[in-house]
Structures are given as structure tokens and as C-alpha cells.
Amino acid sequence: MIEAIEISKSFGDNKVLDNVSVKFEAGRCNLVIGQSGSGKTVLMKCLVGLFEIDEGRGIFGEKVLSRMSFDEMKLVRQEIGMLFQGGALFDSMNVEQNVMFPLSMFTEQSIGERLERANFCLSRVNLENVNKLLPSELSGGMKKRVAIARAIAMNPRYLFCDEPNSGLDPHTANVIDNLIKEITEEYGITTVINTHDMNSVIEIGDRVSFIHEGKLWWQGDRDTILMSDNKELNNFVFATKLTRKIKGL
Amino acid sequence: MNNFLTHIGRYILLMRLVFKQPEKKSIYFRQILIEIEHLGLDSVGIVVFISIFMGAVLAIQMAFNLDTPLVPLYTIGYATRQSVVLEFSPTIISLILAGKVGSRISSEIGTMRVTEQIDALEIMGINPATYLIFPKIIAALFFNPILIMISIIVANMGGWLAGSLTGMVPSGEFIYGLKAFFEGYDVFYSLVKSVVFAFLIVSISGYHGYYTRGGALEVGEASTKGVVNSSIAIIIFNLILTNLLLA
Structure with missing residues (x-):
């Protein structure tokens, strides 16, 4: 299990994350959704230690990330797999x-x-x-x-995926989503996925957290997300005219 | 001034990270061999080309300026050798390498930064500063003195060729001058400079690449800063080392 407890992060005067607390369960696909610039990637990078957390802490199992030394952090990171938005494969x-x-x-x-x-x-x-x-x-x-x-x-015990299907056609995106879900269930990995693709949410969203303007606004799963009456969430989920009409917004 | 001190502080912190214990020595040894090829062997051609012409021009200028019966002809060979050993090969060739090798290092590491490859290394539990910069430093410290020795030999050959072919200095006189009053310490001085300059080129270019933020434009900026700042550092340390070792 991974837990973010009251995490805040600012870049200069710009507060990107404001007191975000969220739990990610083992063996399940935990999706973090939100508009571009909502703070999803910053939350992920804070959790894996690529960004220093201003306030709060990230917990991996029983290990508190913010209290680790450089060498302790290296050991935890060997248990982490991460899929970056552009793949980040080594060119050479x-x-x-x-x-x-x-x-x-x-x-x-x-x-x-x-x-x-x-x-x-x-x-x-x-x-x-x-x-x-x-x-x-x-x-x-x-x-x-x-x-x-x-x-x-x-x-790895923990798998982080930052926008795994951005820039892909719907079919390939679906293949990637299902692949991540299969691997998560097969190996009992705690998987955290950042996305703004609603197809992914419906397909693999065992647990969904909605972040808006750096705050956690809603948590649930793929079955409850469409029924929610949270205004900000509905503005995100039902973004097109057609879906808004169907939802009756 | 504040900005300058920030850079110095970050540079020192980066160097502390660079010289941390490597994760797996065999991998680093292989990386060092790869970097020797990229930073050293691939530079032999340009070093030879520049050195031969540098030596030739030096010899012709010496011959032109010392064209008096009061100065023996072998002085041209002697002065060419001294200029090449003490200044031209270690400093000029290092400045050339700052351009060739420095821009390569800054842009390579900078591109890895903006495409999240450095983040990927960090997530795997690898210290990216050590993995990316340490092998380059070791390769340059090992191979730069070799390049400078090659440059000294080739530049003197260039001077001898120019003197002989133009008829300004007879071959025997030039070779006698090359061998006259030889001090081993001069070569030592030259090698010390080449080692220090090698460290400056790689560490400063590596620093600018490592802290690149943004995209292609910033990678270009990092590359330029890497070359300019390592060249400035070479010029400053040239004065310091000359004062320390020769004064």
C-alpha cells in the first residue's frame, strides 16, 4: 500500500498541491484523474521522491519516504517501477x-x-x-x-504510470491499459496511474481519485464515478456537449 | 553575484554526488571505456589536424620574427617546442576540446534530463550524477594527457615540416633546437594543466547539462553555457597554475 498524507507542494508562489491525502491499495489499479495542470504529475513525483515534499509525507508500506536518507531512498526505489509519459527509454x-x-x-x-x-x-x-x-x-x-x-x-512492488496512454490511438491505449491491469493483478503490485482519459477510468479504474487545482475533490471507483453529483468532477468527466446532455447537466 | 554563488554551491553539491560510491563497478568500468572512445579517441583526428597547423604557423612566425644573425637558427626549434609544450598544446587544445567535448556532454545530459531519462535512472535507484558524469571525468582525466602529448609531438613535427619545406630553418638546426635545454618539468607542467583542464571541461559541462530544465531550446542554452563557462574556467586556471607551477 502507498499512502500520501497531507502532502503540500509549491513552486515559488504557486501552490500546486494543497494538503492532499490519498491511499493507494495493493493489487489494484489506483487512478489519479484531473485536468492538465491539476497537480497529478507533481503528486506522483512527490511520492517517488523526484520532488521534495514541502509538507506532509509519503508512505510505502511502513517506510516514510520523507525521512529517508539518500541511500535508504535508493533501496526503496529498487522496488519501484515507473512508466514515464514519453517512455524515457535510454536512447543509446x-x-x-x-x-x-x-x-x-x-x-x-x-x-x-x-x-x-x-x-x-x-x-x-x-x-x-x-x-x-x-x-x-x-x-x-x-x-x-x-x-x-x-x-x-x-x-517491483510499486508501479507508477504517468499518462501511460497519452498520444496513443484508442485501440493501442486500450491495449496498454489492459496490460497494466493484468500485470497489477498477476503480481499483486500497487499501481498508481495518472490519466485524464475517461476510457481508462471505465476500463481499469479499481480506485479513482480526482484532483482539481491541487486538492483532492473526490474518491471512488469506476462504478460510482458516473453517478457522482460532485460538480467539479462532473465538469471533468462530462466535458463534451453530448455527454453533458446525456447526463442532464 | 548571488546567482554566481548559487551556481558554485550547486556545482559543489553535484560533485559530492558524482563521487559517491558507484552501484556496480563492472558497469562503471565499461562506461569509462565507452567514454574514452567518445571523448578521447574520437578527438584524436581534430587534435592532430589543429596541432600540425598550430606548430607550422608557430615555427614560421618564430622564423619571421627572429630573422637576425644575432640569434642562432636552432632558437626557432627551441622556441617552438617551448611555446607548444608550455602553452599552446595544453591550453589551446583544451579550449578546442571544451568546444567539442563540452558541448557533447552538456547536450547529451541535458537531453536526458528533459526527456526524463535522468528521472528514470533515479527511480531505478541509480545515482544519475555518478552514473552519467563520473565515467566521463575518469575517461577525460585519463585520455586528455594522452591527447596533449599527441598534440605536442604533432605540433613540433608541424613546425619542423614548415621550417624545412619553406627553407626558413634547416632540418638539422630545427631538430637541434627541439632537443636543446630540455627540462622534463615542462612536460610535467603541461600534463598537470591538461588533467586540471579535463576535469573542468567535463564537470562544468556536466553541471550545465544536469540542471537543464525545459526543452530543446534550454538544451541548446545549456550546451552554450557549458562551453563558455568551461572555457572561462580554463583561462582562469591557466593563470593560477602557471603562477603556482612556474613562478
Whole structure:
């Protein structure tokens, strides 16, 4: 389980997160939704320690992130997999090397064992015969899948996905969503996903948290989100004329 | 002034991170070999090209300015060697490398920053400062002195060729001048400068790349700042080292 407790974060005078408390459950897809600029990515980066938290704390299991030293943080991070918005694959390495990289750094496995694990992870995300390709030779969807393969290579306990299907066509986005859900359930990972895609919410949203202007406005799941009478949430969920008409707004 | 001190403070903090214990030594050793190829071997061509012409121009200028029966001809070889060893090879070649290697380092690390590759390293539990900058520093500290030695040899050859081909200095006189009054300490001085300059180039360019924020425009700015600031540092430290080692 991951817990954010009363987290606040400002950049200069701009308060991006204001007292946000939220729990993310293990073995489930925990979605954080909200408009662009609402503070989703900042919350995620605060939780994984890429941004320093001004107030509050992030808890991984029983470990309090904000009280950790640099070296303690490094150990916790080896249990974290993260899928970045653009994939963040290493340009100088091919697909196989990208997936094997964390294994090379933190395990004593032989090259054969690492290769076997990399091939398993790549097959898990339905990628074959791409081992020797460079990131620049991959499509957007393939990059995301390689990034997922790299993120799960070390059997992480926690998986963070920042806009996993942004810039993808609806079909590929759906494939990526379902892949993350399958992996989450299969390995009992605590998965946190930032998105503003309502298809993802309906498809995989076991637990949904809505952030608006840096504050947590609503929490529920995919079954209750459409029934909510929260005005801000409805403005986000039913953003088009058609959906607003159907909802009767 | 405040901004300058902020940069100095952040630079020192970054260097503390860079020299932390590497996660896995075998990976870092491989990275050092890769960086020796990128930062060192790939620079041999440009160093040789610049050095041969630098030595040739130096010899011709010496011959032109010392065109008097009061000064023996071998002085041209001697003066060319001294200029090359003490100043031209370590300083000028380091300035050239600041442009070639420094811009490469700043833009490579800067691009990794803006495309979140550095964040990805950090999330994996890897210290990105050590992983990205430490192998480059070691590679440059190891290979820059080699480049400077190559430059010294080639520049003197260039001077000898120019003197001989133009007929301004007979070959024997020039070679006698090259060997005259040789002090090993001069080479030591030159190598000390090359090591210090190598550290400045890589660490300053690495610093500007590491703290890049934004997009392509900022990567370009980081690259420019890396080259300009490492060049300024080389010029300042050239004076300091000359004063410390020769005065």
C-alpha cells in the first residue's frame, strides 16, 4: 500500500498541491484523474521522491519516504517501477539493453539469465523480434510497452504510470491499459496511474481519485464515478456537449 | 553575484554526488571505456589536424620574427617546442576540446534530463550524477594527457615540416633546437594543466547539462553555457597554475 498524507507542494508562489491525502491499495489499479495542470504529475513525483515534499509525507508500506536518507531512498526505489509519459527509454541502448539495464545494475545474474528475463518481460507486453531496435526506431505504443517491460523487469512492488496512454490511438491505449491491469493483478503490485482519459477510468479504474487545482475533490471507483453529483468532477468527466446532455447537466 | 554563488554551491553539491560510491563497478568500468572512445579517441583526428597547423604557423612566425644573425637558427626549434609544450598544446587544445567535448556532454545530459531519462535512472535507484558524469571525468582525466602529448609531438613535427619545406630553418638546426635545454618539468607542467583542464571541461559541462530544465531550446542554452563557462574556467586556471607551477 502507498499512502500520501497531507502532502503540500509549491513552486515559488504557486501552490500546486494543497494538503492532499490519498491511499493507494495493493493489487489494484489506483487512478489519479484531473485536468492538465491539476497537480497529478507533481503528486506522483512527490511520492517517488523526484520532488521534495514541502509538507506532509509519503508512505510505502511502513517506510516514510520523507525521512529517508539518500541511500535508504535508493533501496526503496529498487522496488519501484515507473512508466514515464514519453517512455524515457535510454536512447543509446537498444530495446533489450533497456530492459536488461536495471538487472545489470542490481543483480548478479549472468548475461543469459538477464536476457531470458528481458525476453520474458518483452513477451509479457506482447513485443517480439524488437530486441535489437533502438528507441528511435519504435512507434509510440511500442515505446510505452518497452518502458512497461523495463519497469517490471525487477519485479517491483510499486508501479507508477504517468499518462501511460497519452498520444496513443484508442485501440493501442486500450491495449496498454489492459496490460497494466493484468500485470497489477498477476503480481499483486500497487499501481498508481495518472490519466485524464475517461476510457481508462471505465476500463481499469479499481480506485479513482480526482484532483482539481491541487486538492483532492473526490474518491471512488469506476462504478460510482458516473453517478457522482460532485460538480467539479462532473465538469471533468462530462466535458463534451453530448455527454453533458446525456447526463442532464 | 548571488546567482554566481548559487551556481558554485550547486556545482559543489553535484560533485559530492558524482563521487559517491558507484552501484556496480563492472558497469562503471565499461562506461569509462565507452567514454574514452567518445571523448578521447574520437578527438584524436581534430587534435592532430589543429596541432600540425598550430606548430607550422608557430615555427614560421618564430622564423619571421627572429630573422637576425644575432640569434642562432636552432632558437626557432627551441622556441617552438617551448611555446607548444608550455602553452599552446595544453591550453589551446583544451579550449578546442571544451568546444567539442563540452558541448557533447552538456547536450547529451541535458537531453536526458528533459526527456526524463535522468528521472528514470533515479527511480531505478541509480545515482544519475555518478552514473552519467563520473565515467566521463575518469575517461577525460585519463585520455586528455594522452591527447596533449599527441598534440605536442604533432605540433613540433608541424613546425619542423614548415621550417624545412619553406627553407626558413634547416632540418638539422630545427631538430637541434627541439632537443636543446630540455627540462622534463615542462612536460610535467603541461600534463598537470591538461588533467586540471579535463576535469573542468567535463564537470562544468556536466553541471550545465544536469540542471537543464525545459526543452530543446534550454538544451541548446545549456550546451552554450557549458562551453563558455568551461572555457572561462580554463583561462582562469591557466593563470593560477602557471603562477603556482612556474613562478
